[in-house]
Amino acid sequence: MSLARWWRSRLAWAVMAVALVAALAIGATSTPGAESSAQRVNQLASQIRCPGCTDLSAAESSAPSAVAVRQFITNQVKAGRSDRAIDSFLVSRYGPGILLRPPPDGIGAALWL
Incomplete structure (x- = not known):
């Protein structure tokens, strides 16, 4: 695996993790x-x-x-x-x-x- 591909893979996982944390934070603070x-x-x-x-x-x-x-x-x-x-x-x-x-x-x- 090339270094550029490795960084893209890590970046994709980081973006997904940030999106997941943001979604959980919004869901936890929204009032029904x-x-x-x-x-x-x-x-x-x-x-x-x-x-x-x-x-x-x-x-x-x-x-x-x-x-x-x-x-x-x-x-x-x-x-x-x-x-x-x-x-x-x-x-x-x-x-x-x-x-x-x-x-x-x-x-x-x-x-x-």
């Missing part, structure tokens, strides 16, 4: 907050009935009322509200029929059985 917030909004919206639809969740529908519910949920998640607080507000505004699944406590627990 934005992604987990989006997932939480989608999860909540999938459990809420679209106010203007019959059988669709707010996550599935493109109706203006579903868009408004998703925007409300997004704002509440950003404000740090709990899932239960968000659900409670929507139930107080639209009634218990807004929930696609009954709550797992009180009368809702009996409906699960």
Whole structure:
């Protein structure tokens, strides 16, 4: 193996090592907050009935009322509200029929059985 080829080989390994360290550093310092917030909004919206639809969740529908519910949920998640607080507000505004699944406590627990 020639000296030039040996140096190119070493340089290639060094570049790969630096790229690996950089990727690990970026991955370790990035916060999953934005992604987990989006997932939480989608999860909540999938459990809420679209106010203007019959059988669709707010996550599935493109109706203006579903868009408004998703925007409300997004704002509440950003404000740090709990899932239960968000659900409670929507139930107080639209009634218990807004929930696609009954709550797992009180009368809702009996409906699960």
